Amino acid sequence: MTKKILEICIGTPCYLMGASELIEYYNNLESRIKDKIELRTSHCLEDKCEKGPVIKFDDKLYFDVTPERLSKIIRKKTQ
Amino acid sequence: MSNNTISEVVKLKRKLYVELVKMMIKENLVEEIDYLPKKMIRDDTPRYRCCEFKERAIFSERIKMALGYSTLNNKNIELHELASDLYKADNINNIVEVIEQACDSCPIDKYIVTDACRNCVAHKCLNSCPADAIVIIQNKAFIDQNKCLECGKCARECPYGAILENSRPCVRVCEVDAIKSDAKRQARINKEKCVVCGRCIVACPFGAIADKSSIVQVTDKILKKDEKTAALIAPSFVGQFGFKVSPETVKYVLLEIGFDEVIEVAEGADRVALEESREAIESLENDRILLSSCCPAFKKMIVNDFPDLKDNLSHTDSPMLTTAEKLKRYNSDINTVFIGPCTAKKEEAADSEVVDYVLTFEELIALITGFEINLEKVIERREIRDASKFGRQFAYSGGLKGVIEELSEGKIKADNAEGLAKCIKKLTNLKAGKSNFDFLEGMACKDGCIGGPGSMINPKAARKLIENFAERSNLKLK
Numbered sequence: 349m350t351k352k353i354l355e356i357c358i359g360t361p362c363y364l365m366g367a368s369e370l371i372e373y374y375n376n377l378e379s380r381i382k383d384k385i386e387l388r389t390s391h392c393l394e395d396k397c398e399k400g401p402v403i404k405f406d407d408k409l410y411f412d413v414t415p416e417r418l419s420k421i422i423r424k425k426t427q
Numbered sequence: 428m429s430n431n432t433i434s435e436v437v438k439l440k441r442k443l444y445v446e447l448v449k450m451m452i453k454e455n456l457v458e459e460i461d462y463l464p465k466k467m468i469r470d471d472t473p474r475y476r477c478c479e480f481k482e483r484a485i486f487s488e489r490i491k492m493a494l495g496y497s498t499l500n501n502k503n504i505e506l507h508e509l510a511s512d513l514y515k516a517d518n519i520n521n522i523v524e525v526i527e528q529a530c531d532s533c534p535i536d537k538y539i540v541t542d543a544c545r546n547c548v549a550h551k552c553l554n555s556c557p558a559d560a561i562v563i564i565q566n567k568a569f570i571d572q573n574k575c576l577e578c579g580k581c582a583r584e585c586p587y588g589a590i591l592e593n594s595r596p597c598v599r600v601c602e603v604d605a606i607k608s609d610a611k612r613q614a615r616i617n618k619e620k621c622v623v624c625g626r627c628i629v630a631c632p633f634g635a636i637a638d639k640s641s642i643v644q645v646t647d648k649i650l651k652k653d654e655k656t657a658a659l660i661a662p663s664f665v666g667q668f669g670f671k672v673s674p675e676t677v678k679y680v681l682l683e684i685g686f687d688e689v690i691e692v693a694e695g696a697d698r699v700a701l702e703e704s705r706e707a708i709e710s711l712e713n714d715r716i717l718l719s720s721c722c723p724a725f726k727k728m729i730v731n732d733f734p735d736l737k738d739n740l741s742h743t744d745s746p747m748l749t750t751a752e753k754l755k756r757y758n759s760d761i762n763t764v765f766i767g768p769c770t771a772k773k774e775e776a777a778d779s780e781v782v783d784y785v786l787t788f789e790e791l792i793a794l795i796t797g798f799e800i801n802l803e804k805v806i807e808r809r810e811i812r813d814a815s816k817f818g819r820q821f822a823y824s825g826g827l828k829g830v831i832e833e834l835s836e837g838k839i840k841a842d843n844a845e846g847l848a849k850c851i852k853k854l855t856n857l858k859a860g861k862s863n864f865d866f867l868e869g870m871a872c873k874d875g876c877i878g879g880p881g882s883m884i885n886p887k888a889a890r891k892l893i894e895n896f897a898e899r900s901n902l903k904l905k
């Protein structure tokens with residue numbers, strides 16, 4: 349099975365808005381779900397810096413992402 | 428993730444800092460600042476209060492503190508008036524303040540009657556209450572929260588322990604009991620007792636407690652071409668600026684945005700290490716147990732709450748003051764900006780002649796963002812070579828302890844305490860003559876400065892990065 353790609357922007361504007369909490373969330377995922385995802389980091393995702401933290405999951409961009417939202421996004425798409 | 432969670436209020440504060448810096452750069456702060464609450468608090472902004480109007484009123488107070496002004500002393504002043512003279516900011520007053528409008532929404536009733544209430548005949552609670560706040564409804568005591576003074580008499584009187592104290596998040600984390608409720612049941616900080624550790628700022632879920640910032644003043648200084656400004660970066664800075672951002676890149680960027688000089692505070696820490704280990708040996712000969720003086724919160728707590736131990740405090744200046752003093756000695760006109768994880772340093776700086784401003788890492792990253800620089804994209808570097816591995820270790824708990832043991836060649840038996848609660852324990856034992864160390868390193872923050880309220884990353888990760896950085900130094904301690 350090909351893994352779904354989770355790209356988290358760690359550029360300074362996104363970092364200031366809590367990108368590290370998203371990375372931490374990914375690191376603590378249960379392996380059942382984590383195994384289906386490949387994590388990549390980015391320096392900036394399509395210049396949407398004003399709306400950080402920005403992520404891309406399965407080719408779709410999401411803005412203002414919190415760990416809670418990330419959890420919903422991931423769980424919905426990895427069922 | 429750091430110990431400090433990034434809630435919506437924290438994000439809002441950070442966005443505000445970025446906005447202020449951008450306005451400084453565009454030179455339109457005074458003209459635009461009155462519109463900022465409306466611009467930043469819209470009807471779809473996540474909110475904690477009833478309506479965006481109240482949210483905006485609170486936000487205005489937040490702006491005052493971000494400009495370095497007191498919210499308590501500037502109640503009916505418009506933002507543009509404050510912004511038009513940034514250097515009147517009363518930074519010397521309380522660094523940490525409660526924003527009154529924000530605090531009233533803390534829903535916690537301090538005393539609550541539990542089901543253990545048996546409606547006993549004695550009604551000791553009812554009789555003890557000085558405010559007549561207790562009534563009996565359906566065989567159970569009931570506290571009228573509008574009348575309650577939070578004095579706690581009922582809880583002490585109830586023979587069944589049925590009344591519980593339910594403390595507010597801010598009160599619970601304040602180890603020096605500096606927070607009390609006033610007649611309107613709002614939190615109040617006693618400035619004398621407060622050691623500015625910053626815990627309550629992090630703990631309040633409504634962001635009702637804030638620290639004053641110097642971010643606009645520092646932005647102004649670095650934009651001024653005719654003034655010299657130095658950045659004094661705390662030993663804990665390594666790794667705080669982003670996952671792949673090296674210390675050398677941080678230095679490059681600071682010089683790029685207008686600082687004229689960047690120096691590691693570990694440089695001053697090196698000299699403190701030498702001086703303090705010499706003092707420790709001397710104290711040992713005189714049977715005096717020595718207490719470290721680098722952490723201003725630890726120091727202030729001793730002065731306030733352990734006056735008997737005041738003379739045990741080391742006379743050596745903190746690394747921040749030591750570094751700043753040297754810079755000012757060679758160039759008295761230079762502005763000195765300490766950059767660290769610490770709120771307590773804001774008060775230490777305000778009391779000193781040599782440190783002009785303090786920024787936390789959080790504030791500095793907001794400042795860099797305001798300059799539209801993305802550190803992760805910067806590849807340039809500037810060599811950093813100010814300090815030995817000894818000074819660089821001051822950032823985490825146990826660091827100074829190790830340094831003192833090593834420099835005294837094992838003659839000094841050193842111990843350490845991290846977090847005010849543990850410091851209090853060790854000091855209480857020391858006072859009672861029940862301790863077995865010659866030197867105590869005390870740090871108000873858990874894990875030491877890397878766990879400070881203005882830090883950005885997990886203290887464990889920070890510690891590893893700093894250890895590597897310390898090992899990389901090839902300077903010898905003179």
Ligand code: SF4
Pocket residue numbers: 523600601602603604605606616620621622623624625626627628
């Ligand atoms: S001592 Fe710390 S927790 Fe207590 S009021 Fe001051 S900053 Fe807040």
Ligand code: SF4
Pocket residue numbers: 623624721722723724725768769770771772870871872875876877878879880
């Ligand atoms: S431990 Fe460090 S960061 Fe914390 S209050 Fe003391 S000096 Fe400041």
Ligand code: FES
Pocket residue numbers: 357358359360361362391392393394395396397398400402801
């Ligand atoms: S830095 Fe995250 S989108 Fe630009």
